[in-house]
Amino acid sequence: MLFHLLYRVLSDDIGFLRVFRYTSTRILAAAITALLLSFIIGPWFIEKLKSRQIGETIRTDGPATHKKKAGTPTMGGSLILFCLTISTLLWCDLSNEYVWLALSVTVAFGAIGFADDYAKVAKKNKAGISGKLRLFLEFAIAGAAMAYLFHSELMPETIRLSVQLPFTNFYTQALVMPAWMYTIFGAFVVVGTANAVNLTDGLDGLAIGPSIMNAGTFLILAYIAGTETTIINATGKSVTIAEYLNVAHIDGTAELAIFCAALFGAGVGFLWYNTYPAQVFMGDVGALALGGSIGMLAVLTKNELVLLIVGGLFVFEALSVIIQTTSFKITKRMTGTGKRVFRMAPIHHHYELKGWEEPKIIVRFWLISLVLALIALGTLKLR
Secondary structure, three states: OHHHHHHHHOOOOOHHHHHHHOHHHHHHHHHHHHHHHHHHHHHHHHHHHHHOOOEOOOOOOOOHHHHHHOOOEOOOHHHHHHHHHHHHHHHOOOOOHHHHHHHHHHHHHHHHHHHHHHHHHHHOOOOOOOHHHHHHHHHHHHHHHHHHHHHOOOOOHHHHOEEOOOOOOHHHHOEEOOHHHHHHHHHHHHHHHHHHHHHHOOOOOOOHHHHHHHHHHHHHHHHHHHOOOEEEOOOOOEEEHHHHOOOOOOOOHHHHHHHHHHHHHHHHHHHHHHOOOOOOOOHHHHHHHHHHHHHHHHHHOOOOOOHHHHOHHHHHHHHHHHHHHHHHHHHHHHHOOOOOOOOOOOHHHHHHHOOOOHHHHHHHHHHHHHHHHHHHHHOOOOO
16 A cells, blocks of 8 residues: 555655665565554553453463463454554555465464454363364365465466475476375465464464564565566576576565565564563464465465475474374374373473473574574575
């Protein structure tokens, strides 16, 4: 909206407004807008949650230290969604279909999380809506997004059916899938990421910290994939930055960098209230929205497998649950007594029960996520 007004309408009359044609300017504006909105609205929003008694219900089988968190306002992810959406609508080029795809999936996954949170608050327990219904809705949304991506022909077929393997040349070594297989694969990337982030959201600031780092990483990846800026390669030829780095060049995806900036700003603003000891929890409305957006960004920028690196902490958390559940079921079937690999899953609870203080777990997991983000960016050059 502001992009259209400031650049396309007023820039002819007010010359300095032409600065808003630059993606870099709008990246900065989107991040600052989302951050300021969080700071301005956050205190009022948290008070509203308190007054309506929208508080967290603590699982009975969880660590004993969590009992003091009962009643802490939840569904704070609605604040992230609001700030992200407003900033995106203000600063992105709204004729860009990639932006609408990413934003639509984010809001839709947030809506599923909102319904789940509301059911938990209404019932005063951790059940929420049924797991099968939630998964069905998630796959329906992700599948619809994949179908639109293919039928709208946003990307050339050679790009949209290809998956880049880390440390390889996209143009000569990409894995090419049939359309039906990539549709399933892409949907699993989005749904898997959404639920992995949701599993990670068990300690104050634990999920939002790595999500911010993911947003920053995909900001860079989206800009590289979409920018028309050229450089001279070793042969003296002028090529785009993406072609120079042997990653997919996708017209239009640079606009996703602005979406990522808004996500980054909204995340930092929320962390202000969610850091230990948390004033508010994001709830499923935040975790599913964040995960859905990160998964969709990976698909749209052709970084589906790089996501395993940059989002490695989320993968680790999800794997700990899978390993724990599988181990218990197999050993119970074989011996009659189920055995667990970890003291509790997801893995952050394992360290809690080992005696680690919550802030120590959070900061160490943030550091792991930061290192993984740097490694993911390092793959751009190691090809």
